[in-house]
Amino acid sequence: xxxxxxxxxxxxxxxxxxxxxxxxxxxxxxxxxxxxxxxxxxxxxxxxxxxxxxxxxxxxxxxxxxxxxxxxxxxxxxxxxxxxxxxxxxxxxxxxxxxxxxxxxxxxxxxxxxxxxxxxxxxxxxxxxxxxxxxxxxxxxxxxxxxxxxxxxxxxxxxxxxxxxxx
Numbered sequence: 001x002x003x004x005x006x007x008x009x010x011x012x013x014x015x016x017x018x019x020x021x022x023x024x025x026x027x028x029x030x031x032x033x034x035x036x037x038x039x040x041x042x043x044x045x046x047x048x049x050x051x052x053x054x055x056x057x058x059x060x061x062x063x064x065x066x067x068x069x070x071x072x073x074x075x076x077x078x079x080x081x082x083x084x085x086x087x088x089x090x091x092x093x094x095x096x097x098x099x100x101x102x103x104x105x106x107x108x109x110x111x112x113x114x115x116x117x118x119x120x121x122x123x124x125x126x127x128x129x130x131x132x133x134x135x136x137x138x139x140x141x142x143x144x145x146x147x148x149x150x151x152x153x154x155x156x157x158x159x160x161x162x163x164x165x166x167x
Contacts, residue, residue: 113149
């Protein structure tokens, strides 16, 4: 049992590292550095289905969140809107909109890095993925590579503040 748990933790870390690489790509495009990886879990193992990073600024849309883009791409690739047996790895706790999309898409598991104390819809401000009033709930694991994820975000916003002219 302990060996299984260690294996699951190492898998979570491996996928989160890939999500962090995507978040770094977002930062280079002056997007908030959030990366998302969607993995399908089957008897044959885990398979990467979709990956994305934030695109709100470059696509000029409030819907350009990494999670939403990954969910859309996974649905197209799998030919289904129900993404059961899938895990979403994301570097920042999903907001209310994205947490709702996780429930609507029937994703079975969410793994995130840093908490979002100002906008988190999964554990911090709201617990949408585990709300018993909704028709679907999913397992939530937070804090995977939390320090690295949080540092990337804080460095990004610190640099943005330095660039901003003071009035």
